[in-house]
Amino acid sequence: INMADLPRTVLISGCSSGIGLELAVQLARDSRQRYQVVATMRDLGKKGTLEAAAGEALGQTLTVAQLDVCSDESVAQCLSCIQGGEVDVLVNNAGVGLVGPLEGLSLAAMQKVFDTNFFGAVRLVRAVLPGMKRRRQGHIVVVSSVMGLQGVVFNDVYAASKFALEGFFESLAIQLLQFNIFISLVEPGPVGTAFEEKLLEQVSTAQFPGADPDTLRYFRDLYLPASRELFRCLGQSPQDVAQAIVKVIGSTRPPLRRQTNARYCALTALKAVDPSGRLYVRSAHRLLFRWPRLLGRGLRCLACDCFPTRVRPG
Ligand SMILES: NC(=O)c1ccc[n+]([C@@H]2O[C@H](COP(=O)([O-])OP(=O)(O)OC[C@H]3O[C@@H](n4cnc5c(N)ncnc54)[C@H](OP(=O)(O)O)[C@@H]3O)[C@@H](O)[C@H]2O)c1
Numbered sequence: 001i002n003m004a005d006l007p008r009t010v011l012i013s014g015c016s017s018g019i020g021l022e023l024a025v026q027l028a029r030d031s032r033q034r035y036q037v038v039a040t041m042r043d044l045g046k047k048g049t050l051e052a053a054a055g056e057a058l059g060q061t062l063t064v065a066q067l068d069v070c071s072d073e074s075v076a077q078c079l080s081c082i083q084g085g086e087v088d089v090l091v092n093n094a095g096v097g098l099v100g101p102l103e104g105l106s107l108a109a110m111q112k113v114f115d116t117n118f119f120g121a122v123r124l125v126r127a128v129l130p131g132m133k134r135r136r137q138g139h140i141v142v143v144s145s146v147m148g149l150q151g152v153v154f155n156d157v158y159a160a161s162k163f164a165l166e167g168f169f170e171s172l173a174i175q176l177l178q179f180n181i182f183i184s185l186v187e188p189g190p191v192g193t194a195f196e197e198k199l200l201e202q203v204s205t206a207q208f209p210g211a212d213p214d215t216l217r218y219f220r221d222l223y224l225p226a227s228r229e230l231f232r233c234l235g236q237s238p239q240d241v242a243q244a245i246v247k248v249i250g251s252t253r254p255p256l257r258r259q260t261n262a263r264y265c266a267l268t269a270l271k272a273v274d275p276s277g278r279l280y281v282r283s284a285h286r287l288l289f290r291w292p293r294l295l296g297r298g299l300r301c302l303a304c305d306c307f308p309t310r311v312r313p314g
Pocket of ligand 1: 013014015016017018019020041042043046067068069070092093094095096116120143144145146187188189190191192193194195196198238
């Protein structure tokens with residue numbers, strides 16, 4: 001048998017909903033049956049949606065397993081149940097968000113974001129890396145965000161956790177090339193998943209004690225409506241994002257970075273074309289604080305494709 005023809009074992013974190021769920025299903029239903037998917041979630045009580053979406057693939061090319069990325073024991077237990085113990089493709093997808101005025105958020109809440117988004121991925125990578133290095137083969141995919149490339153107002157800590165991933169995995173990519181192991185950071189823009197709903201729910205009940213009235217007002221009256229408009233105009237479906245990840249996993253020379261949202265590229269370009277950072281920070285500031293109506297119009301314009309998107313995702 002040609003080793004290249006054997007199905008690759010893909011382990012995905014955070015498959016109870018959203019991008020992880022979609023990705024697990026799309027890979028498991030691959031027409032060439034190239035993948036054996038271990039779809040994991042921290043709470044198996046939520047596996048119903050995934051199992052229904054997987055249909056006939058369940059028990060064939062897809063198995064569901066418990067995995068909490070914040071727990072060493074859970075990671076060890078999960079890997080010990082994988083046949084042969086070997087993961088060919090690891091997808092770090094599990095993540096949580098956090099928005100709001102910094103002065104109104106607890107340090108514990110911020111640490112939870114880093115524990116999940118950053119250290120959760122690090123924990124999994126440390127667990128699968130020895131096997132990948134021994135076999136001189138592997139692919140580590142990280143679901144980052146456009147907020148791993150540029151900061152977004154009132155998303156300070158979430159963006160920081162994604163920047164941390166970008167720095168960590170770019171550094172690691174250099175060493176791992178020597179072992180024939182590839183790293184890919186996938187950077188979606190806004191995606192219509194439970195993620196945003198959960199955040200808005202948190203925000204609507206949160207009091208943000210400690211935040212001053214001006215900041216609170218900017219957050220509630222300017223940021224929140226702009227954010228909703230951004231999701232409405234530029235939001236991608238989790239199916240689209242999963243499809244982009246399937247492509248990255250299937251490619252023979254996977255890219256280090258891959259943005260999934262062509263429309264959002266107009267915004268990431270503001271940083272890319274001016275390394276001083278001034279263009280991006282000033283444009284974002286003006287759009288939000290001075291010309292919020294222009295921001296809404298601009299977003300709707302991007303959404304209607306009335307001008308050509310010059311910068312395409314790589
Ligand atoms: N939605 C967006 O706009 C957007 C944009 C760019 C990037 N992303 C990134 O995409 C990834 C997936 O998010 P999504 O949009 O698909 O949102 P989602 O539907 O909320 O999915 C997040 C998943 O992560 C899981 N998770 C949270 N903490 C975990 C832990 N400690 N251990 C294991 N799993 C855990 C959640 O499980 P529970 O159901 O148990 O909470 C859920 O399955 C995240 O890394 C997110 O940062 C999202």
